[in-house]
Amino acid sequence: MNSQNKTIIVTAVVTAALVLVGLFVLMPILGPSLMHPIMVEQMHGSGSSVSTSDLNTDTTRTTNNGAFVISFKSQLDPIAIGSMHSWILHVETADGQPVEGATISVGGGMPEHGHGLPTSPQVTQDMGDGDYLVEGLRFQMGGWWEVKFNISADGVEDNVTFNIILGG
Numbered sequence: 716m717n718s719q720n721k722t723i724i725v726t727a728v729v730t731a732a733l734v735l736v737g738l739f740v741l742m743p744i745l746g747p748s749l750m751h752p753i754m755v756e757q758m759h760g761s762g763s764s765v766s767t768s769d770l771n772t773d774t775t776r777t778t779n780n781g782a783f784v785i786s787f788k789s790q791l792d793p794i795a796i797g798s799m800h801s802w803i804l805h806v807e808t809a810d811g812q813p814v815e816g817a818t819i820s821v822g823g824g825m826p827e828h829g830h831g832l833p834t835s836p837q838v839t840q841d842m843g844d845g846d847y848l849v850e851g852l853r854f855q856m857g858g859w860w861e862v863k864f865n866i867s868a869d870g871v872e873d874n875v876t877f878n879i880i881l882g883g
């Protein structure tokens with residue numbers, strides 16, 4: 716190997732090393748602006764790229780397997796952050812017959828924050844004609860909430876999720 720080739724190799728190695736060191740030094744400065752927005756969102760802990768403006772916020776929805784049509788009416792309207800309140804849930808079959816005697820459980824939380832409901836809402840009364848009293852709902856912060864109901868009646872079980880966007 717002659718000295719000219721050695722010089723070329725040394726120059727190449729030094730250049731490569733300088734580029735690597737340069738990238739390493741610049742990454743913390745350039746990084747955030749180069750990263751994909753969704754990655755940044757995940758870094759900030761939201762973990763979800765769902766835009767809340769695309770959410771279905773209907774208060775009447777068909778259950779996931781089509782067995783029931785469920786609607787809710789909040790007894791606090793508009794829903795105020797931090798206030799304990801009740802809902803009336805109305806349950807019908809897919810063809811519009813009120814469902815009495817259903818067993819209903821309540822769940823939910825904030826998908827973007829990874830936490831559940833701050834309370835344990837319960838159906839406390841079958842009011843007849845497909846209406847059920849749900850007591851103990853409270854939403855302690857603004858944002859996107861999911862409220863889920865599992866309904867079983869006459870051997871049929873199905874689920875529904877309502878999306879609620881609270882301001883503040």
Ligand SMILES: [Cu+2]
Binds near residue numbers: 830856
């Ligand atoms: Cu939250």
